[in-house]
Amino acid sequence: MPAQTVDVLVVGAGQAGVAMSEHLTAQGVEHLVLERSRIAERWRSERWDSLVANGPAWHDRFPNKTFEGIAPEAFAGKEAVAEYFARYAKAIDAPIRCGVAVQSARRLEGRPGFRVETSHGPIEARRVVAATGPFQKPVTPDLVPDAAGVMQIHSSAYKNPDQLPAGAVLVVGAGSSGGQIADELQRAGRRVFLSVGPHDRPPRRYRGLDYCWWLGVLGEWDRQTPAPGTEHVTISVSGARGGETVDFRRLAKRGVTLVGRTQACDEGVLRFADDLRANVARGDANYLSVLDRADAFAAENGLALPEEPEARRFDPDPACLRDPIETLDLKAEGIAAIVWATGYAYDFGWLQVDAFDEAGRPRHERGVSSEPGVYFLGLPWLSRRGSSFIWGVWHDARFIADQIAIQRAYEAHRDAIMARQRAPEAADV
Known part of the structure; x- marks a missing residue:
């Protein structure tokens, strides 16, 4: 069958694909957006039931549209976020085709553009935008064998506590996902172990303002390069229950047992790194640094914001932090499930072009490959x-x-030059 042709093919109709469509339309660029499922599908089916956005509704949105029926300082639920993008796409009349999976994209031979094979036939595109986002392939470390007899799922497949078998749960990873899932499981009456790695831990609010505002005025959101060693450090923050600061000491006080990074499993016994205290201390230092910079900003700009000295007071270290657990016998502790909140890896196997380094990471400058x-x-x-x-x-x-x-x-200028060059030849015929 003949291939459909389009100037720009956008792959993915999540927040990236919808935003791309808006700006291409504004530039008058013909384009098509392909989505293998529904608009913003990952928000719907690859998140747990109680998830809310980690930023308030006034902040975590596109500039041209607010959330409907959600107060600016509130946190939108995952379905509300998905519907936000679906309504946005409809409002801008985005040319999105759902239910179409992209299988491969290869450069055409002898002419510009790419041949894209899809589940609904081939498409030839002059340009391709990979808008599939950062959450492409769940990463589950190959540490605990099936013979250990525990259920193992990635956080992208976790839905709610009832999904897990009766018994204790180990949550590996203390970023936003791991911390919130561990909290939810503990509140549901589960005995929970939480494996804590390096992290940043900003305050949810400070002196009456959300941390999203503070990071904005402090220039953190616009920082162009991460500090050395922080490229993959997770942020422990939560919008649950109206938004609250993630505090691992308080989690431990409620009954969550903190452990260090999960390193290995030998005959059903897990071994943890001796880094729990260092990881928590690093998170504390990050937290206090935000308070320090916020105080300095308020003073320098004469902002009459309420003082909040209690924000600098930490609960006493729990026993699991004072004397960290080195090993954990899964069977003896009654652990029935492990939730791996261990992030994602890129999956650009469909994009078969010379645009990646040896590790499979995209080579680009500000998104230009x-x-x-x-x-x-x-x-x-x-x-x-x-x-x-x-x-x-x-x-x-x-x-x-x-x-x-x-x-x-540039292409239009080239075509005009070539057309003028061909004109005398045509006149001589």
Whole structure:
């Protein structure tokens, strides 16, 4: 069958794909967005039931549309976020085709563009935007064998406490997902162990303002390069129950047992790194640094914000932090399930072009790939710290749409020159 042709093919209709469509439309660029399932599908089916956005509704949105029926300081639930993008796509009349899986994309031979094989037939595109986001392939460490007899799931497959078999639960990873899942399980009456790695732990609110506001005015969201050694450090923050600061000491006080990073499993016995105290101390230092910078900003700008000295007071260290557990016998402790909140890896196997380094990471500058005609959107640190967040991806999409428009202008100039060169030849015939 003949291939459909399009100038720009956008792969993925999550927040990145919808934002890309808006800006391409504004530039007058013909495009098509393909989505293998529904708009913002990962928000619907790859998140737990009680998840809410980690930022307040006034902040975690596109600039041109607020959330309907949600107070600005409240935190939208996952279904509300998905519906937000679906309504946004409809409002901008985005040319999105759902239920179409992209199988491969290869450069055409002898002419510009790419041949894209899909579940609904081939498409030829002059340019391809990979807008599949940062949550592509769940990472589950191959540490605990099936013979250990415990249920193991990634956080992307976790839905609620009733999904897990009766018994204790080990949650591995204390970023936003791991911390919130461990908290939910403990509140549901489960005995919980939480494996804590390196993390940043900002205050949810300080002196009456959300941490999203503080990081914005302090220039953190626009930081263009991560500090050395912090490229993959997770952020422990939560919007649950109206938003609260993640505090591992308080979790432990309620009954969660903290352990260090999970390192190995030998005959049903887990071994943990001797790093729990260091990881918690690092999170504390990050937390206090935000307070220090916020206080300095308020003083320098004459902001009459309420003082909050209690924010600097920590609960006493729990026993599990004073004397960390080194090993854990899964059977003896009655652990029936492990939830791996261990993040994601890239999966660009479908994009068969020379745009990746030896480790499979995209080579790009602000989303403009080293492979002409290929663009990336929605990745962490694409252009700045905020790039993988809802508002950040919108601004990155505008930049990429500008770059596409610039290339189209160069092509139009070339075509005009070539047309004039052909004109005398035609006149001589």
